[in-house]
Every structure is written in structure tokens, then in C-alpha cells.
Amino acid sequence: MLSTAPTAVLSLVHGRTENGLIRGAAMLSHVRRWIVAPLATLLAASFVLYTAVWLQPGNPLTLLLGTKASPAQYRYLAHKLGLDRPMPVRYWDWLTNAVHGNFGTSLVYKQSVASLIAPRLLTTLLLVGYAGVIITVLGVTLGIIGGMSPRAAPYTAGLNGLGVAIPGFVAAEALTAVFAVKLGWFPVLGTGQGLAGRLQHLTLPAFALAIASIAYVSQITRAAVSVEEQSPHVETARGRGLAGPRILRRHVLRNAAIPIMTVSALTVAGLLAGAIVVEYAFGLGGIGSLLVQSVSDKDSNVVLAIGLILVLVFVMTTTVLDFLQHLLDPRLRLRTAASWH
Amino acid sequence: MALTARLARGPALLRAGEPRDKPDVIAVIAGCVCAALLAAAIFAPLIAPYQPDTIDATAINQGPSAAHLLGTDSLGRDILTRLLYGARLSLLGPALVTLLSTTLGTAVAIAGSWLGGTADRIMARLLDVLFAFPSILFAVLAVVAFGTGLLAPVVALSVAYTPYIARVIRSAAVHERQLPYIEACQLLGYSSWRTAVNHLLRNVRLLIVAQATITFGYALLDLAAISFIGLGVQPPTADWGVMVSEGDSALLNGYVAESLAAGAAIVLTVVAFNVLGERLAARSQGRQ
């Protein structure tokens, strides 16, 4: 599998296929699909984001000046902040600044949004990464066990069905009740110091975030593995006397990898959204809890910045995944888009 | 002529002679649980032992007892009562989301698969933009724009789920559209509307119902989460998400009843609806 990947990339870059005509058309559609379309989507999404914040009731001016200032003072500040320009102009201004990393100033904390977000982003990424590892390891393993062993299957299926129904905040409360309050193995709140301290503080949140996704990934893995295990080409491999582990690796998992990978990566991307709730529940200093706080505080620039980050990650993940899928499955490479994704 | 007319009624008619399938026990159980939950919500005032807002300072954070089957919360309110009354809002929200998103999603999917070409591509691009937002973020944005409460998140989630539903229905619709009986309808001179609604739609309806049931579960999870972080239903109104949040401080002191009871209610409901939806989806696939 790994040996074909570089060749595949090369063939895409140099367009090395038999027919020169096909090569040209394929390259154009590839560029359109993986560069132009996501950018267009991001642009439109950023506009939706800005519109939502722009519609926000309440006046940032009163937030800054209080309610007792004179009309002239309001007008002056409005002009200074550029709030009297038409919305599309303000949107464009914000976007161009954002692309350069300038997200403006927080109305509440009075510091640059970027400096506010940076340390929190680290915490969130640690949380999501931690949860991602748990999900991949546990989810895929459980799924393979369920898929290859018909006896284990009903139990894993039942656990899965239960797991997907447990949202992050319910898991958070339950885990806290058992492991933090009752057993005292983990702290209840806070982010912690140093790597070890942070990991300890992040363990319960990571598991809370991961539970539903473990179940989901496990479900998909089990289905994919069991389908491949019964497929005709695996029969061919068995009929040729290939060894069990080789069959598992090269024929079952290799073929099941495509859907499993897609789902795992999409799930991890979705974790970012789930992190919003889990960070709030555990009082973690990440961008999720900052988002919730800023919504209540009506701190527009922060909301815009975090919203943009979330959308960016989401779109990028789906695009990269789509690309990898094409790389791994030779059948998709030259196929025209007949369906929506 | 008669044969074409018969064919126009689609696969459903051709299956009329087949033996009936065995009833699916698990689906029936799930269906009963769903019905029971809905009934509990509707008849809450009749079933609940107390009022949801009655504060009793003498009975704070009590465990389950004869007087209070599930105990009391930090304000002395009966948890069971609040669960039952909370079911009303906690189930109404997802119901609205399901209704709206299923209608929108199906309309977009059928229109897209029917019209094809440019209209289809434009719809696809629009839905792409929606796909860029995690559903919770969309709900948060709606709250930013329109304030807290149930309405904004409900509308936002309906819009956010539409592309997912549309995608599933669309692939089924595209498959159906190519079947000969659709052409038979057109040959018979049926209008596009009639063919699409009476025939195409009818044959994917089981899939639509299955999808709707699963959507209900997701909507419940998302709406409860929004209420949990304080952007949805506001305390002191009884709502499962709110209850999980309100029960947090009690939980930290060892009184887990409110938080975990509400959490269990959420999980139970989602499991029941998911199981039902999956069984229905499996059936609709079996028919295809």
C-alpha cells in the first residue's frame, strides 16, 4: 500500500496516463475538486459566519463606552472602529485581515484575539489529539474484533448502539462522578501544569469526548471488516493458500481501510465541535470554552475567529480525506463526479 | 396500456404477492419505548407527582425515597417530575428539527435528482457550504444572531441537518428515477409533479422515515448540548440538558441523581430512536 502512494502522487502530478487527452481533463478536475471548490466553500462559509455575528442584537459601542455617553462620542467611536461602513465592506476587511492572522481585538479582554486564542488552541489540540488517539486505537480494535469474530459480534454491536447515544456532556458528568468524585483518581476541573499534569487533567475530558466516537468508529470498522472478510477476493486469497495474517493485512484491512480511515478522520474533525461542550463541562481553558464565554459576553471578534478556525479545520479535513481516498482507491482516480461527494 | 399503468404503480405493487415478513421484535420494542417516552411527555401533568417548579427548601439533594422516586435537586424540586415535564421541551425540539429538516432535505433531494443538470449542481454547491459547519457551531451562530432559547437552535439545526438527509435521500432517489416504472409514468402523460410525488416519493418513503428517526436522535443530542452550555433552554425551565448542567454542582458534592437521571433519559431516548431507525433503514434496503 505504501509503495503505491508515491507512485500515485507522481502520476497525478505528472499526469502519466496513457491517453494525453484524459490526462489534461483529469488534472483540471482534480485541481477544481481539491483546491478551488474548498476555497469557494470556505469563502461562502466565512460570509455566513460574519452575517450571523453581524446580526447579533446589542451594541458593541455600549459595551465599550457604557450607556451614558453622548451621541457624538458614539459616532466618533463608531467611525474609529469602522462600524459605520456597509456590512460587505466590513466583512471583506475582516476576512483579509483574518487571512493574515489579524483577528482584531477582544472587546472583553482588551487584548489581541490572536494572543488570546493561541495558548487555548494548544489545550484544545491536546484534548482533541488525546481523544483522537483513544478513538482510533480502541474503536478500530473493537471493530476488527467484532468483524472477524462472529461470536463477539452481538456484544460489540450492543455496546456500539449504546455508545453512540452518549453525548459528551453526559459522559463528562458520569465519568466525573465515578472517577473524580468517588474514586478521586482524576481532578475535577482545570487545565493543569506541565505535560504530565495536563495529561492527567485531560484524561477524563478526552474519554468523555471519545466515547460516542469510539462506538461509531467501531461500528463502521466492524461493518467494513466483516464485508471484506466475506468478499470473493478474500476467498481467492484463501484459495491460494496465503497465510492468515497476510490475508488480514493485505486483503481485509487494506480494502476496509478506505471507509475506516474516512470515518475516523471525519470523526476526529467533528471532535473539535464536541470539544466546545466538553471543555465547558470540565472548565478547561481551550477555544471551545472561550467560544461559549464569548457568545455570552457578545465578544464578536473572538466568536468570529474561533468560528473561522472550526470551519477551516472542518473543510480542510474533508478535502484532505477526499484526496487520500483517491490515492488509496485506484478505481476512484479517473472517475467523473456523478454524485455529491 | 394496462400493463404500463400497472408498472407505473411501481415496485410496491409488484411486491404485493410476496409473503409477509416476520415482525422484527427489536424494532417493535424500540417503537414501544419511543411511544412510551412521547406519551410520558404529553401526559406529564397527569403522571407527575409534583409540580416542576415547586421549591422545597427542606428537601434539598435527597436520594431516591418513597416520596421522591428519583430524589430531589439542589432546590428541593422533585427530579422525576422535572424529568417528565422536561421531556416536553426535550422531545419537542428534536421533533421540530426532524420535521423541518426531513421536509427540506427530501424536497431538495427529490428536486435535485429529478431536475438534474445545473439546478442539481447549484443545490449541491449550496449544500456544500452547509457541510462546512459542524451542526453545533451552526446552532451557536444562530444563538449569536437571534438570542438564546429553543427557537434559534431548532431552526439552525434543521438547516444544518438538511444536507445530510438530502444526500442520503438523493442517492436513493437517483437510483429510483432510473427504474422503468418512472418512464412508464412519463409515457402515460403524468405530470412531473405527480410522478415525483405519487410515485418516486412513495417508494423511498420507508428510507425517509428511517432517516427521520435517526435524525431525531442526533437533534436531541445537539439540542441538549446547547441547553447544557447555557445557550438554549434557560433555567429554571425543566429540560433534560438544563438538568444535567444544573445537577453538576450537586454531583461534585456526591449527589448524582439530577445530572445522571437526566443523562440517562437522554441516552435511553436516543438509543430507542436509533434502534428503530436502523431497523427501518435495514427494511427499506431489503426492499430495494
Place this chain on the structure above:
Amino acid sequence: MTASAPGPSHGREVAPCLLELGGLQVELKIGGRPRVVVQQVSLVLGAGQTMGIVGESGSGKSVTARSIARLLPPRARVAGEVRFDGEPVWAMNRARLRRYRACDIGIIYQDPRAHVNAVHTVGDFVTEGVRDHPPRERRDLAISALQAVGIPDAERRLKQYPHQLSGGLLQRVMIAAATLPGPRLLLADEPTTALDVTTQSEVMAVLAEQRQARQLAMVFITHDLDLAVAVTDTIAVMYAGTIVETGPSASLHECALHPYTAGLLAARPQPSRVARLISIPGRPIAAYESGPGCVFAGRCAHAQQRCLEVRPEPRQFGSHVVSCHRAGELRGTLHEALERA
């Protein structure tokens, strides 16, 4: 009922027995319950000889073929014997079984698209069966194998993926891969059914060539009686999981002794005759649907009371072995009836 390949007509010597099936019975889980799909199947095949197994869908022919390779689902229950070169296949341990499948037998399946893993290259597929050779040798072996089955431009084909080859080419690749390790027995399960007619004859020619060149024995499964007659030395006709008649191919074609065989022969459309197609009334049944008597009794025009109650034992009639109570009486008349029609 025993089927055997005819020995040379002048001598008493019998070709050494490469494959022997004795009283094979297979139960598979169907609809949740174990059902008999193959009952009392016995046959003998010598080295270098071909036997055709002919039957309609559900006759058990594919299951019989898979029993020879021990490729049944894990919950299948098997009774009776399968011997390869005197060695019981179903008693082999895992290592021996793998060697058996890898080196002693080769299998060609009906649908090459489903049976060849689409995510690996053609070269990978072909060389996977000869992994005990050093890598450099493997590539050369693969090239010569592809050339031997008449695939031009073999070097280029090695790097292609299965979906880039036509059905006929892919089937040739499967033949190449199956014969490359040097097996002594080929199991061909309807190798040309999924192909169009012109491709069919090409692939059959390739198969015949390979067989000749390597002196391979072959078990050829098909529902096409004419094809079997053209390609094999002996034919065993299966119905409802049991063999109803065996005989030399040419002889079976001229003079069938079992009513079912005669019915199959009569049911073939003849381009020279413009007449209503004759068909056997009723539908083919599976082994578990048959009653205590002859499996064909329910549809046989010549059935008597005894046929419904007592299962006929296989008996020798000249060069044929037939399971029919009335074979002696009906002998000769079955074909008259056909000619009259």
C-alpha cells in the same frame, strides 16, 4: 454414486487416482438452520484428465468444487471423504492445507472482477502465489505467465490495476495466476459464464492450452452441457446435490441414460429446428428439498411409485453410471423421444 474417468480402452491399467471424492455430504447454514446441499457425491479423477460437473443453479456443483479446496464457510458440516493423491484433504493441518492450496491445486472463479482485489496491481496479484521465490525472479515469472496466456505487452500490464483490464483479459490473468505455481489439479468454477460469447471461446482456448502444456487435471463446473461436452473427457450430471449420471462426454451426449440428462439435452435450443422449446416441468430443487425417493422423481415423466419411495443406487450401464430405477427399461427410448420431438 461413483463417477470415474474411462481408462485406455486397450488395457487393464487404470490411471493413478489424483482426486477422489467418497460419499461427500455437505450441510450449510441456510436461513439460520443447517441444510444438506450436497449428498452422497463420489467421483474419481486421474492425473491429466478432465471431468465436467454439469448442473443447474442450486444443484450443489459449486459447493462440491469448494469442498475439494476446503473453502466452505466455517460453520459448514462435512461428512465423507475428499482425497488428493490419497491424502485426506479435510484432515490436513493448517500448514499442509496452505501448501495444498498454494502448490497442488489452482482455482479459477466465475467473476474475475469480484475475485481479484481491485486495490492491488495485476503484477501483485499474479506474484502473490509464488512468494517463496526471490523478488527479481517473481517479476520475470509473472511476465512469462502473462505471456503464456496470450496477454500482449505483459510488462505494462503488470503495473495496471484490475479495473483497467477487460473481463476477458482479467480472466486470463486469473488463469495465469492459478497455473503459475505449478498445480496438478485445476478447479474451474464456471470460468466463462460472466463473459460474452466471443471472449468465452478465447478464454476456453487459453485454458485448454495451459492444460495441455502442463498436463493438468481439471474439474470443470458449468451449467452449459454443450461446453462441457466439448471440453471434458467425462461428465458428471448433478441434480439436487447428488450425481445422477456419469459417463464419457461424447457418449453422454449421444445417449443419455438418465431422464434428467435427457431432459437437459432436449431443452437446448437448436438453431436447425424451429419448434417450441421443450423444458422440464417444475423448478430445480436443492438437496434439502428432496424427499426419500429419487431426487428427480417429482419432475420425471417416467416416474413410478417405487421412484418416489426408494432412492436408486448408482449402477453401471456400459461406460455410464446411472442412478435410476428404470434405467435399464428406458435405455434407448429416451433419445427416441427426443428425436421425435
